[in-house]
Amino acid sequence: MPEIDAATLGAILAVAAGTAATRLLGPFLAARLGRFPAAVRFFDAAGSAALAALVAVAVFAGGGRAAAACAVAALAMLATGRTVAGMAAGMAAAALWTAAG
Amino acid sequence: MSRAPGFDPAPDPAAIPLRGLRAGAVAMLPVAVLMIPYGLAFGVFAAERGLSPLEVGLMSALVLSGAAQYAALGFDLEAGASFALAAAAFAVGARHLIYGAALAPRLGARPGARLWVLALMTDPNFADAEAAFRRGETGLGRLLGGGLALWLFWVAGTAAGAAFGAAMEGLERIGADAAMPAFFAAALAGDARRRGALLPVAAGGGAAFLLCLLVPPGPAILGGAVAGGLAGAVRGALRA
Numbered sequence: 454m455p456e457i458d459a460a461t462l463g464a465i466l467a468v469a470a471g472t473a474a475t476r477l478l479g480p481f482l483a484a485r486l487g488r489f490p491a492a493v494r495f496f497d498a499a500g501s502a503a504l505a506a507l508v509a510v511a512v513f514a515g516g517g518r519a520a521a522a523c524a525v526a527a528l529a530m531l532a533t534g535r536t537v538a539g540m541a542a543g544m545a546a547a548a549l550w551t552a553a554g
Numbered sequence: 555m556s557r558a559p560g561f562d563p564a565p566d567p568a569a570i571p572l573r574g575l576r577a578g579a580v581a582m583l584p585v586a587v588l589m590i591p592y593g594l595a596f597g598v599f600a601a602e603r604g605l606s607p608l609e610v611g612l613m614s615a616l617v618l619s620g621a622a623q624y625a626a627l628g629f630d631l632e633a634g635a636s637f638a639l640a641a642a643a644f645a646v647g648a649r650h651l652i653y654g655a656a657l658a659p660r661l662g663a664r665p666g667a668r669l670w671v672l673a674l675m676t677d678p679n680f681a682d683a684e685a686a687f688r689r690g691e692t693g694l695g696r697l698l699g700g701g702l703a704l705w706l707f708w709v710a711g712t713a714a715g716a717a718f719g720a721a722m723e724g725l726e727r728i729g730a731d732a733a734m735p736a737f738f739a740a741a742l743a744g745d746a747r748r749r750g751a752l753l754p755v756a757a758g759g760g761a762a763f764l765l766c767l768l769v770p771p772g773p774a775i776l777g778g779a780v781a782g783g784l785a786g787a788v789r790g791a792l793r794a
Contacts, residue, residue, distance in 0.1 A: 455610035456606045456608040456609070456738075457606065457608055457609055457612065458606075458609070458632060459634075459747055460631075460632050460633060460634035461632055461634075462607065462609075462612075462632050463632070463634040463635035464626070464629070464631040464634055464635055465609065465612060465613045465616060465617070465626075465631075465637060466616070466634070467635035467637075467639045467640040467643070468603055468613065468616075468622055468623065468626045468636060468639055468640065468643045468687060468754050469616035469617050469641050469643075469655055470643075470648075470748045471618050471622070471639070471640035471641065471642070471643030471644040471647065472618070472619050472622045472643045472644070472647045472650075473665045473673065474640075474644055474647075475643075475644055475647030475648060475649075475650035475651050475654075476647070476650045476654060476673055476675055477669070477672050477673070477776045478651060478654065479651045479652065479653060479654015479655045479656075479657065479658065479672070480654050480657065480658035480661055480668075482651055482654070482655055483654070483656075483658040484658065485653035485729070486608060486655075489567075489630075489689075490758050490790065490794070491787045491791055492579055492787075493556075493587050494786050494787045494789075495784065495786060495787040496652065496783065497648075497652055497783055497786060498751075498753075498782050498784075498785060498786020498787065499645055499648040499711055499730070499754070499758075499779045499780065499783030499786070500648040500649035500651075500652065500745075500779075501649075501742075501745050501746070501748075501754045501755050501758065501779065501782060501786075502562065502754040502755060502757060502758025502759075502761075502778055502779045502782020502783055502785070502786075503621070503625075503645050503646045503648060503649075503758065503778065503779035503782070504738055504741055504742040504758075504779065504782075505622065505698070505742055505754075505755040505756070505758040505759035505762070505782065506645060506754075506758045506761070506775045506777075506778025506779055506782070507621055507625065507735075507738040507742075507762075507775060508698070508735060508738050508739050508742055508759060508761075509759040509760070509762040509763040509773055509774075509778060510628065510762055510765070510766060510771045510775055511734070511735035512570065512735070512763070513762075513763055513766040513771075513774075514635075514766075514771065515675065515732075515735065518705045518732070519572040519732060519735050522729065522732040522736045522739070523735050523736060523738075523739035524739070525736075525745070526624060526735075526736035526737070526739040526740040526786035527739045527740060527742065527743035528606040528739035528743070529617070530739075530741075530743040531608065531743050531744075531747075533694065534656045534744075536678075536737065536740045536741050536744060537585060537588045537589070537703070537737075537740075538740075539736065539737070539739070539740025539741075539743065540588075540592065540626055540733060540737040540740050541588070541736075542729065542736070542786050543729070543733075543735070543736020543737075543739060543740065544728065544729035544733050544736055545593065545729060546732070547726075547729035547732030548729035548732075549729075550650060551577075551726055551729070552727070554635075
């Protein structure tokens with residue numbers, strides 16, 4: 454089996470292109486999109502919605518354990534103001550869930 | 555490009571100061587270290603989905619986004635490139651557009667420097683450089699240095715997770731597999747405090763959850779992002 458499968462490589466390049474476009478187009482949009490407030494609102498809202506969608510999909514797949522980890526992570530972030538602290542608290546919650554279950 | 559000896563050029567405002575490069579890398583080092591479990595978790599998950607360690611390392615090197623890469627694993631990667639895959643990565647990275655727009659006045663005119671700074675821009679180093687800008691420092695070198703540190707740890711951590719994850723007993727016992735969802739939830743909590751973010755968050759999360767009943771996770775994430783984006787745009791249009 455080859456280490457890099459051709460189709461998978463194509464998929465990786467597609468993900469890389471989609472992500473690179475978001476990084477490189479920002480300054481261009483700042484100059485051109487000022488006249489299209491609806492587009493700016495769409496991208497701004499889509500960014501927040503994508504994070505929510507990532508959490509929703511993880512909770513759908515992971516059930517109660519993932520839901521507990523996400524809830525604790527969100528609360529810990531709100532309490533400390535640090536995303537990484539939230540992540541660590543969420544991991545601890547998942548570990549406790551496994552230990553208790 | 556070499557300069558004649560003894561010639562002292564005027565400082566170039568778009569040049570990237572090396573001092574800032576080191577400061578950025580030092581500032582991001584603790585974050586990069588704390589993200590190791592997150593990288594390992596992604597590597598293990600990707601290996602479970604059939605990716606080789608080389609493929610995982612290559613993906614991390616080229617994409618540098620846990621969220622986009624996690625969303626990509628919701629698609630059938632062996633089916634190859636697809637518009638939906640690129641669109642999902644674009645939707646998940648949409649916040650970069652906002653960061654890039656905010657950075658635009660500070661990026662200077664050098665296309666090369668601009669490209670590298672933007673290519674290595676992620677959430678933590680953008681936040682760090684933005685704070686440096688507000689303190690009056692020039693943040694471009696800081697942004698690039700921080701990005702390099704995060705990139706190195708991300709590529710190494712995810713590839714290690716893919717290579718040795720199966721052999722690492724008890725990752726679940728320390729909650730490492732929950733690192734990615736927990737990070738997204740924490741980032742979401744910070745984001746949802748912004749004015750007007752609640753509607754797109756509710757629409758995006760709700761739509762993605764319902765879509766999970768019908769389609770694979772990747773398209774569900776794309777659908778949620780688009781639904782939330784539309785909700786935000788429509789509300790704005792109704793208020794205007």
